[in-house]
Amino acid sequence: MISASDAISSAAFRLLGESQAIQVVRERICKLASSAAPVAIYGESGSGKELAARDIHEHSPRASQPFIAVNCGAIPENLMEAEFFGYRRGAFTGANEERQGFFHVAHRGTLFLDEVAELPLAMQVKLLRAIQERRVRKLGAQREDVIDVRILSATHQNLASLVERGSFRQDLYFRLQVIALSLPPLRARREDIPLLCDAILRRHLPLVRKPVISAAAMDRLVAYDFPGNVRELENVLERALAFSVGTVIGPDDLYFESPIRRGVIDDASRGHSISNEARPASTDSLRTSLPVSLPVHLAGIERELIQRALVQSRFNRTRAASLLGISLRQLRYRMQRLTIHDAD
Ligand SMILES: Nc1ncnc2c1ncn2[C@@H]1O[C@H](COP(=O)(O)OP(=O)(O)OP(=O)(O)O)[C@@H](O)[C@H]1O
Numbered sequence: 001m002i003s004a005s006d007a008i009s010s011a012a013f014r015l016l017g018e019s020q021a022i023q024v025v026r027e028r029i030c031k032l033a034s035s036a037a038p039v040a041i042y043g044e045s046g047s048g049k050e051l052a053a054r055d056i057h058e059h060s061p062r063a064s065q066p067f068i069a070v071n072c073g074a075i076p077e078n079l080m081e082a083e084f085f086g087y088r089r090g091a092f093t094g095a096n097e098e099r100q101g102f103f104h105v106a107h108r109g110t111l112f113l114d115e116v117a118e119l120p121l122a123m124q125v126k127l128l129r130a131i132q133e134r135r136v137r138k139l140g141a142q143r144e145d146v147i148d149v150r151i152l153s154a155t156h157q158n159l160a161s162l163v164e165r166g167s168f169r170q171d172l173y174f175r176l177q178v179i180a181l182s183l184p185p186l187r188a189r190r191e192d193i194p195l196l197c198d199a200i201l202r203r204h205l206p207l208v209r210k211p212v213i214s215a216a217a218m219d220r221l222v223a224y225d226f227p228g229n230v231r232e233l234e235n236v237l238e239r240a241l242a243f244s245v246g247t248v249i250g251p252d253d254l255y256f257e258s259p260i261r262r263g264v265i266d267d268a269s270r271g272h273s274i275s276n277e278a279r280p281a282s283t284d285s286l287r288t289s290l291p292v293s294l295p296v297h298l299a300g301i302e303r304e305l306i307q308r309a310l311v312q313s314r315f316n317r318t319r320a321a322s323l324l325g326i327s328l329r330q331l332r333y334r335m336q337r338l339t340i341h342d343a344d
């Protein structure tokens with residue numbers, strides 16, 4: 001157990017940061033760690049959901065027991081039951097020996113269902129049953145085993161709207177989110193960026209070779225919106241390390257995945273053109289490096305073009321859609337997907 005003052009310091013946590021927003025998260029983690037109730041962790045991609053899950057486990061009375069993280073989106077549907085519940089020898093062709101499922105392995109510990117929105121409906125029913133009954137039957141077994149696991153789950157999707165659309169079961173939704181924990185995006189706690197940079201550089205390089213981030217480069221990092229949150233900050237710094245000559249990371253060593261930074265649209269709408277600085281996801285970058293992730297890179301380009309069209313059309317969506325050669329409906333859909341708001 002951990003005292004309230006420890007909650008404010010980041011020493012005992014994986015989730016780093018000194019901002020008010022992250023301190024509130026750590027305090028909540030301390031409070032909810034002692035209970036066995038399920039926690040649903042929400043937050044944008046790369047905002048630290050898995051770290052939060054590990055922090056909850058490590059601050060809970062189950063800390064010395066297993067923490068099993070399962071990426072629900074990565075298991076083929078036909079193997080899910082066997083993976084979650086395990087099987088007896090001979091349960092099906094190829095089941096040559098008995099195998100424990102995730103529930104059995106996590107017994108007395110914590111089972112973290114990551115990307116929980118990806119669970120197929122049929123599996124949702126089976127999981128709900130196992131969670132409610134606290135019993136699991138291995139495939140091919142006669143009897144059920146009593147299992148004691150704490151369930152944590154995470155998703156970057158809006159589960160409530162998936163429930164509305166019928167792709168996520170309401171009963172499982174209520175069961176999972178007895179407690180909800182939301183992680184703030186990095187842009188809502190920019191003051192943590194220098195500290196996170198320091199931790200990331202330390203992780204990547206031995207102390208002696210730790211490069212310095214120039215003041216101008218740090219200004220750019222702090223001003224950037226980081227749609228990919230801390231993971232994107234890690235990517236930006238890793239690339240900068242690869243490009244920087246010598247031991248100082250300068251502004252030109254930074255390559256951002258999403259081009260528009262805070263304030264740029266404002267400038268543009270006041271009649272200035274979009275600055276060079278705000279236009280990195282172009283073919284220029286392709287000459288020097290391949291993108292770390294093609295979908296992220298393409299989303300960055302798409303985002304920039306949509307934002308430019310919005311500025312050019314003075315935020316008239318119909319006109320912006322026609323400038324881009326797409327229907328208004330398509331524009332709306334893309335803006336929603338990329339979370340672009342008119343006045344972003
Ligand atoms: N507050 C933080 N302090 C230190 N590192 C962090 C923090 N938040 C995130 N990170 C780092 O950022 C990366 C992404 O974190 P994590 O995997 O927990 O995010 P996520 O929310 O689960 O992302 P996704 O939705 O893409 O699965 C990890 O390398 C993690 O170590």
Ligand SMILES: [Mg+2]
Pocket residue numbers: 049050114154
């Ligand atoms: Mg994750």
